[in-house]
Amino acid sequence: MSGTGRARARRPSGLGDWLVVGGAIALLVLVLVLPLVVVVHGAASKGLGAFATALQQPETIAAAKLTLLTAAIVVPLNVGFGLAAAWLLARYDFRGRSLLVTLVDLPFSVSPVIAGLVFVLLFGAQGWLGPSLAAHDIRIIFAVPGIVLATTFVTLPMVAREVLAVMEAQGAHEEEAALTLGAGLWTILWRITLPKVRWGVLYGIVLCNARAMGEFGAVTVVSGNVRGETSTLPLHIDILYNEYEFVAAFSVATLLAMLALVTIAAKRALQWLARPTKAVRS
Amino acid sequence: MQGQHEPNARRMRPARVRRRGALPGFGLSLGWTLGWLGLVVLIPMAALVLRAASLGPVEILRLALQPRAFAAISLSFSSALLAAGIAGLIGLIVAWVLVRYRFFGRALFDALVDLPFALPTAVAGIALTALYGPNEWLGKPLAELGIQVAFTRIGILIALVFVGLPFVVRTVQPVLEDLDPELEEAAAVLGAGQWTIFVRVILPALAPALLTGCALAFARALGEYGSVVFISGNRQGKTEIVPLLIVTKLEQYDYAGATALAVIMLVLAFALLFGINVVQRWSRRSAR
Numbered sequence: 001m002s003g004t005g006r007a008r009a010r011r012p013s014g015l016g017d018w019l020v021v022g023g024a025i026a027l028l029v030l031v032l033v034l035p036l037v038v039v040v041h042g043a044a045s046k047g048l049g050a051f052a053t054a055l056q057q058p059e060t061i062a063a064a065k066l067t068l069l070t071a072a073i074v075v076p077l078n079v080g081f082g083l084a085a086a087w088l089l090a091r092y093d094f095r096g097r098s099l100l101v102t103l104v105d106l107p108f109s110v111s112p113v114i115a116g117l118v119f120v121l122l123f124g125a126q127g128w129l130g131p132s133l134a135a136h137d138i139r140i141i142f143a144v145p146g147i148v149l150a151t152t153f154v155t156l157p158m159v160a161r162e163v164l165a166v167m168e169a170q171g172a173h174e175e176e177a178a179l180t181l182g183a184g185l186w187t188i189l190w191r192i193t194l195p196k197v198r199w200g201v202l203y204g205i206v207l208c209n210a211r212a213m214g215e216f217g218a219v220t221v222v223s224g225n226v227r228g229e230t231s232t233l234p235l236h237i238d239i240l241y242n243e244y245e246f247v248a249a250f251s252v253a254t255l256l257a258m259l260a261l262v263t264i265a266a267k268r269a270l271q272w273l274a275r276p277t278k279a280v281r282s
Numbered sequence: 283m284q285g286q287h288e289p290n291a292r293r294m295r296p297a298r299v300r301r302r303g304a305l306p307g308f309g310l311s312l313g314w315t316l317g318w319l320g321l322v323v324l325i326p327m328a329a330l331v332l333r334a335a336s337l338g339p340v341e342i343l344r345l346a347l348q349p350r351a352f353a354a355i356s357l358s359f360s361s362a363l364l365a366a367g368i369a370g371l372i373g374l375i376v377a378w379v380l381v382r383y384r385f386f387g388r389a390l391f392d393a394l395v396d397l398p399f400a401l402p403t404a405v406a407g408i409a410l411t412a413l414y415g416p417n418e419w420l421g422k423p424l425a426e427l428g429i430q431v432a433f434t435r436i437g438i439l440i441a442l443v444f445v446g447l448p449f450v451v452r453t454v455q456p457v458l459e460d461l462d463p464e465l466e467e468a469a470a471v472l473g474a475g476q477w478t479i480f481v482r483v484i485l486p487a488l489a490p491a492l493l494t495g496c497a498l499a500f501a502r503a504l505g506e507y508g509s510v511v512f513i514s515g516n517r518q519g520k521t522e523i524v525p526l527l528i529v530t531k532l533e534q535y536d537y538a539g540a541t542a543l544a545v546i547m548l549v550l551a552f553a554l555l556f557g558i559n560v561v562q563r564w565s566r567r568s569a570r
Contacts, residue, residue: 008382008463009381009382009383009384010382010383010384011383011385012383012385017383020375020378020379020383021379021383021385023375024375024376024379024380025379025385025387025391027375027376028394028395031443031444031447032394032395032397032398032444032447033394034413034419034420035401035406035409035410035413035444036397038409038412038418038419039405039408039409039412042408042412077318080314080318081314081315081318081319084311084314084315084318085311085314085315085319087307087311088308088311088315089315091304091305091307091308091311092304092308092311094308094312100315100316100319103319103323103324104315104319106323107323109501109551109552109555110505110548110551111504111506111507111524111525111544111547112505112507112508112525113505113525113528113529113544114330114505114525114528114544114547117330117528117532117540117541117544118326118327118329118330119326120532120537121326121333121537121541122325122326124537125535126535126537127329127537128329128332149322149326153323153326156319156322156323172304172305176304176305179304179305179306184306185305185306185307185310188305188306189307210400213402214400214401214402214403214404214405215402216402216403216404216507216508217403217505217507217508217525220507220508220529221528221529221532233402234402234404234405234508235404237404237405237408241408241512249408250408250412253404253405253408253409256401256402256404256405257401257405259400259402260397260400260401260405261400263400264393264394264396264397264400265393267393267400268393
């Protein structure tokens with residue numbers, strides 16, 4: 001923490017200071033805290049029993065299983081890609097490198113709905129591969145593979161970005177030293193690089209997992225929303241809400257809000273853990 | 283010139299090895315990256331481009347200029363722009379207070395700024411609707427004042443400000459932290475008042491970051507779906523945003539209409555991404 005501005009931070013004093021600080025706090029409470037409170041309130045409005053019952057409905061459990069399954073497939077794939085892409089982009093200079101950086105970031109600048117759309121155009125009934133898939137009775141759209149694919153698309157940059165930032169900050173001197181001592185690629189990766197970037201990887205995993213479990217737009221487009229079959233927890237919230245089962249909808253929403261808060265807390269903890277290595281840089 | 287006799291200048295440069303062949307694994311990581319990127323992103327995106335090419339630019343424009351589609355495009359565009367502006371203002375105040383003041387709960391509020399990044403959009407959507415609905419906590423008093431929020435454009439705006447806010451705060455915050463206090467002290471010594479210092483010294487230094495943050499918030503708002511669909515009410519031609527219209531068209535198996543809208547939105551988003559790059563390059567140059 002070398003920011004010179006840090007030294008200037010002070011306790012508010014005087015009316016003007018308190019107006020600014022109070023105004024900012026009021027805005028944050030209004031914009032961020034109240035929505036959280038209203039979700040928990042909605043879930044608890046009929047008592048804790050109703051909350052527990054809502055979470056034990058078979059459809060809710062099925063949706064939770066599908067959400068966990070999706071994350072369990074998407075996150076490891078994302079870690080593999082993230083490590084490969086970060087290693088490539090941080091360690092080598094080659095033609096087209098900056099184009100590749102842009103392409104890796106592309107899913108962040110595409111609307112989740114469009115992310116779903118491209119898979120419908122590819123695998124849907126009237127898509128490019130639709131007829132041949134139908135001939136072999138393979139279902140991708142309106143089925144689990146579509147959900148996994150769309151989630152993979154929207155989360156693609158998450159681990160790569162975080163690990164790339166860490167690798168670029170740390171440099172490659174240890175790796176090069178190991179190379180001159182005769183270490184091979186796997187030894188370098190396993191013994192040197194992975195321990196060096198471990199907090200970055202974990203950070204990416206936390207963010208990727210939150211997005212994978214919470215994705216709504218892309219998954220809506222490819223899922224077909226078959227209750228108890230192809231609905232994840234966010235889709236299940238949508239179904240319950242539209243059926244006016246508000247307590248149940250808010251109960252599931254509370255579950256996902258908890259996940260969001262755990263994610264934020266884990267993010268902070270990892271930033272704190274990674275701090276000593278970052279300080280070495282300056 | 284940077285020679286070998288300038289250890290400081292060398293250390294300032296990012297410690298990055300950018301030599302092909304220095305470390306093993308180039309072929310493997312290149313193959314893995316390109317293969318996965320191609321499979322998950324490039325081939326599917328190519329399906330969209332091919333579909334759009336088979337429609338042709340005239341047909342795409344004709345579909346996008348139909349009344350319902352055009353209403354959605356102008357609503358999405360204007361709402362995202364306005365929301366980015368509001369998020370910029372609120373984000374600037376929040377970043378300012380988080381960096382410049384120490385008060386009870388500051389760390390908690392600082393962490394909470396990430397909430398819209400981490401909260402699933404569907405949860406945000408029903409939460410905002412439950413807050414601003416006609417008979418709800420904030421919706422009822424506002425309705426008595428004659429302001430209806432849910433199922434109107436105001437509701438869309440609130441949802442978009444929610445998702446855009448962290449982009450502004452997280453872009454402005456680090457720049458504000460690194461701002462040299464001597465500049466402000468010099469201005470104060472020269473007799474400038476607090477407001478003059480803010481407008482003439484601090485704001486110009488923050489402007490590139492603020493603009494970048496607003497552009498990111500705009501890009502996110504333009505494509506946002508989950509947090510908007512619940513609160514917008516989805517009235518055709520009135521509160522129907524483009525992502526929702528794309529979903530509706532897909533449900534009706536109108537692939538051509540959905541493709542045309544998607545292409546228009548992508549072109550707008552990429553034009554914006556390009557703009558962000560230009561701004562960032564400009565800010566990096568002016569920072570030197």
